[in-house]
Amino acid sequence: MTILIAVATSCAPSSSGSAANASCDSPGVTPSQVTLGFVYPNSGISAAALSAARAGLDARIGLANEQGGVHGRKITYQWRDDQGSTGVAALVTEDLVQNEKVFGLVTASDSLAAAMDNLTRQNVPVTGIAVEPAWAGRKNMFSAIYSASQQVLGQYIRSAHGTKVAIITASPSAATTATTTAYEQGLRAAGVSAVEAFPYVSSTGSPTQLASKITEFGADALLGIIAPNDFAEVVQATRAAGAHLAVSVALTGYDRSLLASDGPALAGVSIPVLFRPFEAGGPAIARYQNAMASYAPEAGATDQQFAMFTYISTDLFLRGLDLAGPCPTREAFIKALRSESSYDAGGLIAPVDLRDYTGKPLACNAFVQVAPGGGDFIVVRNRVCADGSTS
Numbered sequence: 001m002t003i004l005i006a007v008a009t010s011c012a013p014s015s016s017g018s019a020a021n022a023s024c025d026s027p028g029v030t031p032s033q034v035t036l037g038f039v040y041p042n043s044g045i046s047a048a049a050l051s052a053a054r055a056g057l058d059a060r061i062g063l064a065n066e067q068g069g070v071h072g073r074k075i076t077y078q079w080r081d082d083q084g085s086t087g088v089a090a091l092v093t094e095d096l097v098q099n100e101k102v103f104g105l106v107t108a109s110d111s112l113a114a115a116m117d118n119l120t121r122q123n124v125p126v127t128g129i130a131v132e133p134a135w136a137g138r139k140n141m142f143s144a145i146y147s148a149s150q151q152v153l154g155q156y157i158r159s160a161h162g163t164k165v166a167i168i169t170a171s172p173s174a175a176t177t178a179t180t181t182a183y184e185q186g187l188r189a190a191g192v193s194a195v196e197a198f199p200y201v202s203s204t205g206s207p208t209q210l211a212s213k214i215t216e217f218g219a220d221a222l223l224g225i226i227a228p229n230d231f232a233e234v235v236q237a238t239r240a241a242g243a244h245l246a247v248s249v250a251l252t253g254y255d256r257s258l259l260a261s262d263g264p265a266l267a268g269v270s271i272p273v274l275f276r277p278f279e280a281g282g283p284a285i286a287r288y289q290n291a292m293a294s295y296a297p298e299a300g301a302t303d304q305q306f307a308m309f310t311y312i313s314t315d316l317f318l319r320g321l322d323l324a325g326p327c328p329t330r331e332a333f334i335k336a337l338r339s340e341s342s343y344d345a346g347g348l349i350a351p352v353d354l355r356d357y358t359g360k361p362l363a364c365n366a367f368v369q370v371a372p373g374g375g376d377f378i379v380v381r382n383r384v385c386a387d388g389s390t391s
Helices: 053-065 086-099 113-121 150-159 174-189 207-217 228-240 256-266 283-295 305-324 330-337
Strands: 002-006 033-040 074-081 105-107 126-130 141-146 164-169 194-199 221-225 247-250 270-273 364-370 377-385
Touching (some): 033 305, 053 074, 053 283, 053 305, 074 086, 086 105, 086 113, 113 141, 150 174, 150 221, 150 247, 150 270, 150 364, 164 174, 164 207, 174 194, 174 221, 194 207, 221 228, 228 247, 228 256, 256 364, 283 305
Parallel strands (some): 033 074, 033 105, 164 194, 164 221, 247 270
Antiparallel strands (some): 002 074, 364 377
16 A cells, blocks of 8 residues: 655755656655655554554654655655564565565564564665664664663662562563563662563463462562553552552553553553653644644544654654755665764654664653553653663
């Protein structure tokens, strides 16, 4: 499916450059348009959590349509469902690059590991959420969104007097184990005295039985590395079991649509935010919200975490296209975007140095908390940093 809409960068509208456009022959580039690929899990285990991701893409390029395009070109995109599978992701990315001849990829996927070597070998520009360790060290793969820093999470939990942390994970896998190990190490480095991982799969597991194990461990803090609705079941059962929790943190779940179904169960749960919190307001947030309402109305609520992630990833790709000039090549895109030392997505994130692509997570995050009663989010920390500083 191809959607044709004009786009621009987050900066001033680009010049039309129609004469130069006619001579370009890069993949996906014609005199009138550039074709991108978009990969995300429209089905599979990650589909529910990432259901709003495509809306962020539509919102960003719909907003840009008002400003006349990138160097006179419109943008088309073709999307593929990776089903939350690394094998499928490798197949669909290769299809987009080889058969559809896309210029590059915007992604909202945690399943790209098996595709990355081919994408890097072919010098295909990719933007997305760098939650997989294999993003690190790849010059062609760009992100302003990384996993929440293990050190930042540790500092936040310690500041709330959490000392024994139960990490709630999904079913065991290589990726899950690596992620869990990284957070265990970060928590211990921050001074947490004990950490233990507890796998939970809602379709087969019992939250009551898991809560009993967590209580026996003596946890006074929970960290959820699972879907937020599954974490809600565990939090509710753990409270019912009489556990005295100083703090509970979920890595994802900053989504108002979640509050309608799971808000009361998640009341008091904190969530790290990798961009300016919606509740903080300001021109950049208003611009995003208006774009979502205008160009992705099917998404319903505008303030959705994964919609914002993809909105930022799309903005990042458009910035690279603009910097690549009137006749963009993949090489020019990568070289120019890797020169950016202070990319901020138009004020949505703290400035990121794109010259560093070693995979370091952001040094500081904001935190929101589900309000008492579960009907809203409140900003509880504007800034918590790995060095222990807060605001």
